[in-house]
Amino acid sequence: MKSYLSHLDCTNCGKQHSAETLQTTCDACGKVLYARYDLDAARRELTRETIEAREPSMWRWFELMPVLDESNVVTLGEGGTPLLPAHGIEAQTGARQVFIKDEGLNPTGSFKARGLSAAVSKAKELGVEKLAIPSAGNAASALAAYGARAGIETFIFMPADTPDAMKNECKVYGAHVELVDGLISDAGRIVRERGPAEGWFDVSTLREPYRAEGKKTMGLELALQFGWQLPAVLVYPTGGGTGIVGMWKAFDELETLGWIGPERPRFVSVQAEGCAPIVRAFDAGVREAEPWQDAHTIAPGIRVPAAIADYLILDAIRDSKGAAVAVSDDEILDAMGEMARLEGIFAAPEGAAGYAGYKKLLAQGKLDPAESVVLFNTGSGLKTHELVERT
Numbered sequence: 001m002k003s004y005l006s007h008l009d010c011t012n013c014g015k016q017h018s019a020e021t022l023q024t025t026c027d028a029c030g031k032v033l034y035a036r037y038d039l040d041a042a043r044r045e046l047t048r049e050t051i052e053a054r055e056p057s058m059w060r061w062f063e064l065m066p067v068l069d070e071s072n073v074v075t076l077g078e079g080g081t082p083l084l085p086a087h088g089i090e091a092q093t094g095a096r097q098v099f100i101k102d103e104g105l106n107p108t109g110s111f112k113a114r115g116l117s118a119a120v121s122k123a124k125e126l127g128v129e130k131l132a133i134p135s136a137g138n139a140a141s142a143l144a145a146y147g148a149r150a151g152i153e154t155f156i157f158m159p160a161d162t163p164d165a166m167k168n169e170c171k172v173y174g175a176h177v178e179l180v181d182g183l184i185s186d187a188g189r190i191v192r193e194r195g196p197a198e199g200w201f202d203v204s205t206l207r208e209p210y211r212a213e214g215k216k217t218m219g220l221e222l223a224l225q226f227g228w229q230l231p232a233v234l235v236y237p238t239g240g241g242t243g244i245v246g247m248w249k250a251f252d253e254l255e256t257l258g259w260i261g262p263e264r265p266r267f268v269s270v271q272a273e274g275c276a277p278i279v280r281a282f283d284a285g286v287r288e289a290e291p292w293q294d295a296h297t298i299a300p301g302i303r304v305p306a307a308i309a310d311y312l313i314l315d316a317i318r319d320s321k322g323a324a325v326a327v328s329d330d331e332i333l334d335a336m337g338e339m340a341r342l343e344g345i346f347a348a349p350e351g352a353a354g355y356a357g358y359k360k361l362l363a364q365g366k367l368d369p370a371e372s373v374v375l376f377n378t379g380s381g382l383k384t385h386e387l388v389e390r391t
Contacts (some may be wrong), residue, residue, distance in 0.1 A: 001062040004037040033209040039256040056080030072125040074150040076107035088342030097372035110379030116142035118214030131373040132200035134187030136300040138164035144173035157187035205240035212246040219247030232371035237271040237350040239304035240314035248316040267322040270357030272297030282324035301350035351377030
């Protein structure tokens with residue numbers, strides 16, 4: 001297989017960067033870099049049938065992924081997660097076409113496996129020896145696992161109140177774990193301050209170009225699973241927002257290949273009432289989200305006070321004529337219980353937040369119950385099982 005990776009582009013100022021050397025953010029403006037591909041060549045040489053015939057993993061999309069040599073792929077079998085009809089939720093809400101993309105079935109129990117498989121694979125290809133990450137939990141355990149698989153030393157910085165299951169995962173994989181008295185933003189500052197002297201390559205959300213390439217495969221898979229059509233609405237719990245911007249990028253790439261048309265799903269961003277910078281910025285009509293003060297929620301993955309890709313997230317929501325909504329912790333807990341009882345899915349609190357947001361928008365008349373919708377369960381509830389006592 002041959003990757004069509006060409007270069008990196010700044011999503012803000014447009015400056016091109018080499019994909020052959022280690023890169024973080026744009027050296028001109030500090031904004032997010034995207035991996036770009038020679039899609040004209042791919043359109044001539046690659047077919048949907050070729051993709052369809054491969055094993056259902058994330059790396060079936062190798063040509064649209066950033067690793068040049070297959071031997072550098074670091075995989076634990078991520079991707080290819082099921083798209084499950086949610087008939088119980090349909091009956092409960094009066095909706096007609098609800099699906100759940102169950103990312104909790106990925107290695108390490110969350111969708112973070114996709115992004116970290118891509119990031120660690122490219123880091124291996126570029127000769128990285130030490131990787132560091134600030135994380136609310138799931139990204140840390142994924143990095144620790146893929147780092148172990150690749151033989152790369154990993155350094156984890158996470159809030160002290162991160163669920164014990166995720167702390168223990170990182171330790172058992174052999175990562176160096178440091179607990180931080182604060183939030184993921186405080187952990188991020190430590191990585192950026194100490195990284196250069198320690199020789200760490202920072203794989204923070206969208207501060208390196210390749211985690212988004214792993215996350216975009218959710219969008220590629222949806223197109224394939226829907227027969228090269230797209231659903232009307234995607235409901236996505238949003239912290240750093242890599243999934244939203246990754247899937248938006250994936251749909252653009254598929255259209256350039258001629259595999260889908262110009263229609264796009266409407267993106268719905270769901271956040272917690274205790275940490276909703278994207279919702280606040282969306283409601284205010286601005287393109288950048290001010291950092292959220294005193295961030296708190298039972299859903300650690302969406303307790304992200306500031307996202308470096310705020311402008312990309314908000315652009316995708318608005319360009320798709322989507323929406324943004326905040327839900328309470330009580331609504332998240334109720335949704336965890338409902339998803340388990342109605343669908344047999346023990347959802348992460350973040351995934352349950354998406355369902356809670358969907359119900360809220362239905363009740364407000366902002367979504368049509370007849371439209372096809374995909375809810376993303378971003379992780380396994382087993383990793384925050386202590387919340388069950390509160391449901």
